[in-house]
Amino acid sequence: MAKVRNNKAWLFLLPAIVLLGFVAVLPLMMVAQYSFFDVFHIKSKVWVGLDWYRDVLGSIRFWETFGRSMLFSAIVLTIEIPLGIAIAVTIPKKGALSALCLVCMSLPLLVPWNMIAMIWHVFLALAFGAGWTLKIIPTWAAIVLMDVWHWTSLVVLLCYSSLTTIPSAFYQAAAVDGASRWNTFRYIELPKMKAVLIMALLLRFIDSFMVFVEPFRLNAGGPGSSTTFLAMELGQEVVSQDYGPASARAVIYFIMILTLSWAFKKALAAHESRKMREKMVVAIRKPA
Amino acid sequence: MTAVVPTKRIATIDIARFYAIALVFMGHFVEELMLLKNPAGMSLYKFIYSFHMLLFAVLAGYVAKEEVVDWPVAKFIDRCFTTRLLPFIFLTLVMMIPPLFFEGKFFGLPLPSLVGYFRGTVFTVFGLPSFCVPSWFLLMIIGVEIVHYAAFRYLKTSDLKILIAALLFYVAGYWLNLKLDIFNPLKGRIVGWNYLFIHGAITLYAFYLLGILLRRRRFLVGKVSIKRLLPAAVIAFLAVLFTYQLNDGPFNFHVYNYVVIMFASYGHFLLFPFTAIAGCALILLLSRMTRAQKTIVWLGQNTMLLMFLNGIFYHYINPPLAKWVLEGISSSGPVILILSGIVTLVSLALCMPLVYLFNTLVPQLVGKPKLTGLILKKPLHFRWLPPTIYILFLFLPLLPLVSVSLHVTLRGGATPVGEFTLSNYIxxxxxxxxxxxxxxxxxxxxxxxxxxxxxxxxxxxxxxxxxxxxxxxxxxxxxxxxxxxxxxxxxxxxxxxxxxxxxxxxxxxxxxxxxxxxxxxxxxxxxxxxxxxxxxxxxxxxxxxxxxxxxxxxxxxxxxxxxxxxxxxxxxxxxxxxxxxxxxxxxxxxxxxxxxxxxxxxxxxxxxxxxxxxxxxxxxxxxxxxxxxxxxxxxxxxxxx
The missing domain is CATH 1.10.3720.10 (MetI-like)
Incomplete structure (x- = not known):
């Protein structure tokens, strides 16, 4: 289905652009502006140039937190993505049972974020008693467990949604060929899920990289600062009204995320063009 | 359903397994006597515990399939699941029912209550099966089999390699056990990690290898004259008898100061394996001398089920029974010995109908995936399992949430704390x-x-x-x-x-x-x-x-x-x-x-x-x-x- 080339399409996009310009782009520009000032009050500020950036990027603490956030994202992704795929593949494809599964699995996604930490607090206190909050490894384990509990379902829902679009003829063909379960997964289901998986990966990466509410409510970044992540440092600065440094930090985070999203887009483009090539190859071969 | 008896099974091994499970039953009875400070009970306990769990490891090694190592991972996991983990989960669920009706000994776990069930479940997941303590061995054997799957491919070529590996595994496991100190109840560690995958499994794998070696050398296979068996058994018995008391540490589990494999509490570096191997030899030789009686062999083939059923005695019957015996009958050594034997035999006899029922009704759930039963008529498939487990995991923290919301939690109100109420919502x-x-x-x-x-x-x-x-x-x-x-x-x-x-x-x-x-x-x-x-x-x-x-x-x-x-x-x-x-x-x-x-x-x-x-x-x-x-x-x- 060829798309029509028509620049009037911008008209359709205008509402979205205006809306997002107002709630996202304008605030971002303000943040960028503040990041060059020492803000005493909204109306009184002093130009400080790149001082805040130097402060933030020059501090060991920032890089420690950065490493911690990276580690957290890495752990969370290596658990959630394969687990999400495994669950999505095994959910029944139709019938009342599949709907029930989806409803049950969506539950964690519907709990207010600050309550997630509290629910886990109560549960962990029941299971392990008090005192685990004083130790680093149990706190990390609790935060990871909580994140897995909270967000794996999103991966499941996304993967499942793309799995249901596979025509049953594909599975029948695989059965006729005597394909093993693994091969069916590898050559039929995984390629179909690829696009969605990239999206899920990106969503989960960014959201876990910038995780804020849950670890903060669970143990306030403690013990010490062993579970303080990037967004939590920013949150602390916003709360203590250090608007200048907070803005510089926000800009740095935004640029980091933009870079990551851009890299992702590139990867996606490479993927799409490869797919196009494959399609062309098929199209060329067909007449022969 | 004794009709389907695999022909390849070695009767001697099944008899040995019967002896081993009988020792488990007996051990758990005398444990209560031991806890009540009865001297005979203490000696008997130390005697049995010095070798009986290792005997299971040796026997498991004796019947181990060597071709396992050539299987693809998926097949290995599948088998591990259907023959070990699934029975474990099923029987644990079954064992979660009696606390609703009877009061038992659960080491401070407040049962039956939501809190108790939650903590018990968490402990079970972490390797201490609180609802049926005797079933821990099933988890342990999973750990041992994983080590076997990973390591045996490099050993299978020669018996010498196996022997050296057994020694090395023992030394490594013993050393790790001292070093890592993963389990130490006095330090409030999480129970169970020791025997799941780390040094417990490594130490026991040494004995598993010993079992493999014995089969390879065709130990006790074929005709053996009673004239050689009997003296050997007597020597083994004397070896255990004279050494089991000598092993006095260092024990991980200071509370008992006995060999307790469950707590990776082994004691002396040399005396522990010596007594254990002597004990295993004793039982194997005894088994070879025992006539292959049908009931005994059948019980020996169902040790896994019996281990779970022993939980009933362990948690509910043995503690009051031991007290009653000491107070009501006698605490003298010979009487205790005879009574323990009787209790063991009666307990096993009482388990028999249950074993029969499980095997007849749901054999797929108790480790016999190829059979079909009267309730479960088809072979099981497990596609539903991952979503189910996942949903259970999701509900885990939500259940206390709902439960707490339905109870009075504020002190000083008109209704006492803990009462069921809708007032929070109102x-x-x-x-x-x-x-x-x-x-x-x-x-x-x-x-x-x-x-x-x-x-x-x-x-x-x-x-x-x-x-x-x-x-x-x-x-x-x-x-x-x-x-x-x-x-x-x-x-x-x-x-x-x-x-x-x-x-x-x-x-x-x-x-x-x-x-x-x-x-x-x-x-x-x-x-x-x-x-x-x-x-x-x-x-x-x-x-x-x-x-x-x-x-x-x-x-x-x-x-x-x-x-x-x-x-x-x-x-x-x-x-x-x-x-x-x-x-x-x-x-x-x-x-x-x-x-x-x-x-x-x-x-x-x-x-x-x-x-x-x-x-x-x-x-x-x-x-x-x-x-x-x-x-x-x-x-x-x-x-x-």
Missing amino acids: RIFQNPVLTGAILNSIAYVTLNILITIPVALLAAYAFSRYTFVGDKHLFFGFLAVRMTPPVVMVLPVFLIFLQLDLVNKPLGIALAHCAFNVPISIWVLESFFSAIPKEFDETALLDGYSFLRFFVRIMIPLMAPGIAVAAFFCFMFSWVEIVFARVLTVTSGKPIGMAISTLFSFRTDIGLVMAMTVLSIIPGVLMICFARNHIAKGFTIRAGS
Whole structure:
């Protein structure tokens, strides 16, 4: 289905652009502006140039937190993505049972974020008693467990949604060929899920990289600062009204995320063009 | 169902397993006597425990399939699951039932109560099967078999290698046990890791290898004269008898100061294996001398089930029985010995009908995957298992939430703490602040959906139908907006909204949430639009519809599923979001999440907090029920245009 080339399409996009310009782009520009000032009050500020950036990027603490956030994202992704795929593949494809599964699995996604930490607090206190909050490894384990509990379902829902679009003829063909379960997964289901998986990966990466509410409510970044992540440092600065440094930090985070999203887009483009090539190859071969 | 007896089984080994399980039953009876400080009980306990669990390891090695190591991982996991883990899970669930009716010995676990069940489940998951302590060995053998699967491929070529490996595994396991100190109840460590995968399994694998070696050397296979068996057995017996008392440490489990494999408490580096091997030899030789009586062999083939059934005696019967024996009958050595034997035999006899029932009704659930039973008539498949376990995991922390919300938790009220009550919910509806918060949340989420969906519909239509200058960049731009964390934007958004008088109002939050809901909705709706053929638009427009009429009258009804899914996503990210919702409501208009936070004080009524949390989930559940058919029907999401 060829798309029509028509620049009037911008008209359709205008509402979205205006809306997002107002709630996202304008605030971002303000943040960028503040990041060059020492803000005493909204109306009184002093130009400080790149001082805040130097402060933030020059501090060991920032890089420690950065490493911690990276580690957290890495752990969370290596658990959630394969687990999400495994669950999505095994959910029944139709019938009342599949709907029930989806409803049950969506539950964690519907709990207010600050309550997630509290629910886990109560549960962990029941299971392990008090005192685990004083130790680093149990706190990390609790935060990871909580994140897995909270967000794996999103991966499941996304993967499942793309799995249901596979025509049953594909599975029948695989059965006729005597394909093993693994091969069916590898050559039929995984390629179909690829696009969605990239999206899920990106969503989960960014959201876990910038995780804020849950670890903060669970143990306030403690013990010490062993579970303080990037967004939590920013949150602390916003709360203590250090608007200048907070803005510089926000800009740095935004640029980091933009870079990551851009890299992702590139990867996606490479993927799409490869797919196009494959399609062309098929199209060329067909007449022969 | 004794009809299906595998022909290849070696009767001697089954008899040895019978002796071993009898020793488990006996050991757990004399354990109670030992705990009551009966001298005979203490000696007998130390005697039995010096070798009886290692005997199981040796026997498991003796009958181990060597070709296991050539299996693909999937097959190994499958077998491990169907013959070990599934019976473990099933029988643990079964063993969770009796605490509801009988009082037993559960080491401080408050059973039957929700707290007790939760803690017990967590302990079980971490390797201490609290509901049936004797079943720990099943977990241990899983660990040993994993070590076997990983290591034996390098050893199978020669017996010498196996022997050296056995020694090395023993030394390594013993050393790790001293060094890692993973299990030490006095230090409050998590129980169970020791025998699951770490040094417990490594130490026991040495004995497993010994079993393999014995079979390879055809130990006790074929004709052996009683004239050689009897003296050998007597020597083995004397060896155990003279050495079992000598092993006095260092023990991991200081409380008993006995060999307790479950706690990786081995004692002396040389005396422990010496006594253990002598004990194993004793039982093997005895078994060889025992006539292959049908019942004994049958019991020997069902040791796993018996280990679970022993839990009934371990938790409920042995403690009072031991007390009664000591107080009511006698505490003298010979009497105790005879009585222990009788108790063991009677216990085993009582287990027999249960073993028969399990094997007849549900053999697939007790480690016999190839048989079929009267209740489970088909071989099992386990496709349903991962989602089920996952859903159980999701419900795990939600159950105490619901439970707490239904109980009185505040001290000093009219009703005592712990009483079942609906008052928490009633109080929410009497409190205008809390009901107001629910309404605020509903208001801003509804507003958000009402703003997001039309805007996103138009944009998604454009992305789906047209190419235009900068379309890819724009899509990326939208994506970048979604990726920007709320914390980054919260401050300027607050300042802007303050100027526009949008703070403290649902509309303010609704607008702020558009920043991440609009991109997501465009993304979802675009794929739905793309599923409708373009020719459809053209036909409609050719028929004389104006574009607006076409879009509202024809396109939107067609897009209903897409709109439902997009609305679900909006709801999902908006209802639960807390950063914007908190900052943008300074004095009033607080959403549900923030209202809950304000309930915390120095005298928090946790029941009320939990009730509010439960209520906060309900609209979401309704929302999913509304959108579920569309999600279940499936929608193709394309990752960008």
